Amino acid sequence: MRGAEPPELPETSELLGLWRLVSYHDEDAEGAVSEGPLGPQPHGLLYYADGYLSVNMGRGTPVPGAVPYMGYAGTWRREGDRLVHVIEVCSNPAWSGTEQTRTFALDGDLLTLRGTAVVAGRAQQRVLTWKRA
Template structure:
């Protein structure tokens, strides 16, 4: 959720602040405030993330994360055999995803991944607009995921951002309807 703008802030309505070098906005150069001259710029907020009451909103627990190769063969995902994670889809369009490896890692293995931003539903797809990420190259990108929703089960399909071209499959189970409804007891390693 963007921070509230002070009354004197000249940023156009619908813009949020980011701590990165200033660039041109979608309608030409934005008026620059003293904070922007010091390295803060405004960037456009994505379009309306979702329709009110969208059934994706809620707290989701990672059940499995695996890859499929070109032949459809299943491979262990980047976070190992039994990763754990939480996905928050806020009704207002904000999102946060955090995932980790639960087993032992070898040198060079990925052990943790997370990002945050906004989401919007587009038919049988969900678009994640990334605002915060461990890899700066992801910031500002939109990650499109095909989705299959069956009750409290959600499958998201995407493409690996690094490594060989593989289809990523993330399976989630809903553990709460609002961002504040998950309790620490819901975060146990029991995925059933």
């Protein structure tokens, strides 16, 4: 018996354009969801051009001592169900010159990106959902 066919991946051209951040949260290995680093109401813009990208995100409600802003720009490429962001400039200098890999899913006008981060010594999935602007 043949298994289910994998979902068809969108064309790279379907990712081009401007996206607004809808949500940003963390998920641990057990599936527990927690607030992301930009709080419960983050704001952000993601722009994919032909080979280039820019990401700018901020905390919706300022909190003293919390990360108020994250942003980077560079180039990008697709590798199957993954997007690789090659960072040239970044608000976090440690990310400049690195490649950040994200899995992605496109469902109509919603784009979900998932990447792994180590938070308090534990690997977590950072889940960002964007809506086409």
